Amino acid sequence: MADLLIKNGRVLDPAAERDGRFDILIRDGLVEAVGPDLSSADAKIIDAKNLIVVPGLIDVHLHLMTGLGAFGADPDVFGVGSGVTTVVDAGSTGHSLFPIFRRHIAEPARTRVLAYVNLSTLGSVAGPGYSTLEDPRLIDEAKIEAAVEKNRDIIVGIKVMATGAALGKAGLEPLRRARRLGDNLHLPLLVHIGESWSNTAEPPPVVNVLSYLKPGDIVTHMFTVHRGGLLDPNGKLWPEVGDARAAGVLFDVGHGLHNLNFDVARRVLDQGLTPDGVSTDGHRGNRAGPVFDLPTTMAKLLALGFSLPEVVKMATANAARLLGRGEEMGSIRVGAPADISILRHEEREWQARDSQSGTMRATQALVPALAIRGETVHAPLPLDRP
Ligand SMILES: [Zn+2]
Helix, strand or coil: CCCCCEEEEEEEEHHCEEEEEEEEECCCCCEEEECCCCCCCCCEECCCCCCCCEEEEEEEEEECCCCCCCCCHHHHHHHHCCCCCEEEEECCCCCCCCCHHHHHHHHHCEEEEEEECCCCCCCCCCCCCCEEEEEEHHHHHHHHHHHHCCCCCCCCEEEECCCCCHHHHHHHHHHHHHHHHHHHCCCCCEEECCCCCCCCCCCHHHHHHHHCCCCCCCCCCCCCCCCCCCCCCCCCHHHHHHHHHHHHHHEEEECCCCCHHHHHHHHHCCCCCCCEEECCCCCCCCCCCCCCCHHHHHHHHHHHCCCCCHHHHHHHHHHHHHHHCCCCCCCCCCCCCEEEEEEEEEEEEEEEEECCCCEEEEEEEEEEEEEEEEEEEECCCCCCCC
């Protein structure tokens, strides 16, 4: 098989503190060298002139039970088809369907697929807004533990829907059970906030939700405009949010159909709370907009004021750490399997659009060029990106 030599790109690898013109030689699917002016007699050349070469991008929140309901997207659409090498399913399945997810979704995918197992046996098979946690019998700790022990290689945490619709009359009892389960399994909780799927259900106050979280747990939808979000009625962050961040709780974007609002984002960022992970919350219902793909979501953070190295770090080193995989992902390492994304960073004007159709002038775009896993090079799927 031909070796690969990526030439002339700007290698931007925040974890390795590398930002500059370097070449990368890949032999037998492993990174053999990173350095200036590498050559190889027989390697296939990938010319990355005017492109940026980054560690394989990681999208930490998507819905990937392919074909399920209005949501389940194919992992390779938001994955290697979008310049992204790792995608993470956010609790599509509970313990009982997890073996099917593993065998029919994760294993055949050309993208690396990781997953949060849902606290509820129903997962999201019933669709959003359903009371998946109200009936206490729908949480089965012993079976979740068994599923986790069989799938430790791909399960990265436990998904909890902290919405009034999901919790119903159970109140915060499911969070208490999730906390204990996470402690027993040494896995973080991924907690959805924001009552985005019901106008009538009452979300638990986010302050009460945060009281169950520990360092390493993740709050997703940090920029939601919906009830149950991080801002109080005066637009100030609840003080407990700062306490949680200081204690090591992590915050993720989770763009999605409902939960990236530019006004909320500006208020949250102005008060000093920055994202640990940037994610699309991608599914079949938002691929054609407003989400599109991870590079477009990253470009929205550029428009909100972050620098390119900061945003690349969120989607690589920080995302890897958030997943507890900082040793194996998030940086380009000599000797490791190639896991690399190549992007076009374009200086041009476009209108970024949030989940409520709010717009913001953007001057930089990020467009996927290639995704490389091992010895395989993946071109992005065609998509009408903004
Ligand atoms: Zn989601």
